[in-house]
Amino acid sequence: MKGLEFNSFSPNLLASGAADGELCIWDVANPAQPSLYPGLKSGAAGAPGAAPVEITYLSWNRKVQHILASTQVDGATVIWDLKKQRPVITLKDPNSQRRCSVLQWNPEVATQLVVASDDDRSPTLQLWDLRNSMGPVKEFVGHTKGVLGMAWCQH
Numbered sequence: 001m002k003g004l005e006f007n008s009f010s011p012n013l014l015a016s017g018a019a020d021g022e023l024c025i026w027d028v029a030n031p032a033q034p035s036l037y038p039g040l041k042s043g044a045a046g047a048p049g050a051a052p053v054e055i056t057y058l059s060w061n062r063k064v065q066h067i068l069a070s071t072q073v074d075g076a077t078v079i080w081d082l083k084k085q086r087p088v089i090t091l092k093d094p095n096s097q098r099r100c101s102v103l104q105w106n107p108e109v110a111t112q113l114v115v116a117s118d119d120d121r122s123p124t125l126q127l128w129d130l131r132n133s134m135g136p137v138k139e140f141v142g143h144t145k146g147v148l149g150m151a152w153c154q155h
Contacts, residue, residue: 003016003017003070004016004017004058005060006060007060008062009060012028014026016058017057017058017070019054020052021052021054022055023058023080024040025082040080053073053074054073056070056100056101056102057100057103058070058071059103059105061105062106067080068080068082071115075093075096075098075117076100077103077128078091089133090133091115091130091133093135094135098119098121099119100116101116101117101118101146101147102118104151104152107152109129111129111131112130112137113127114126116148117146117147118147118148119146120145123145123146124139124140124141124143125139125140125150126138126139126140
């Protein structure tokens with residue numbers, strides 16, 4: 001398991017991501033026997049014969065309770081709509097083959113998120129807006145080594 005986060009709107013829901021690209025949503029209302037929503041696979045990971053794509057991080061959207069994002073080692077960030085039970089957008093910088101290590105949703109703008117890379121050759125942060133998913137809105141540089149964690153300032 002690579003990512004783990006509770007839903008702030010429904011604290012009984014726990015999302016987990018796996019090395020085989022599977023995303024699971026657990027209902028822990030009954031901790032002795034949590035319910036498992038069907039495992040979901042993204043992009044090529046769900047295609048027959050395709051190699052699994054490891055999930056490296058996941059995060060629930062702070063404004064929309066059924067939206068979840070996950071990052072992958074292949075550089076893709078997948079936006080999941082759990083009402084539709086499938087991925088709805090895949091973000092991937094066409095100019096870079098960097099790994100994605102962590103992401104954070106903008107706490108004020110539901111369509112924006114920042115994705116970081118742990119690749120020492122390209123230790124950047126990219127701001128994406130889901131309304132224009134062709135490429136990042138902005139790139140932040142300055143780190144000399146890969147980024148392993150980040151958080152939004154609440155002030």
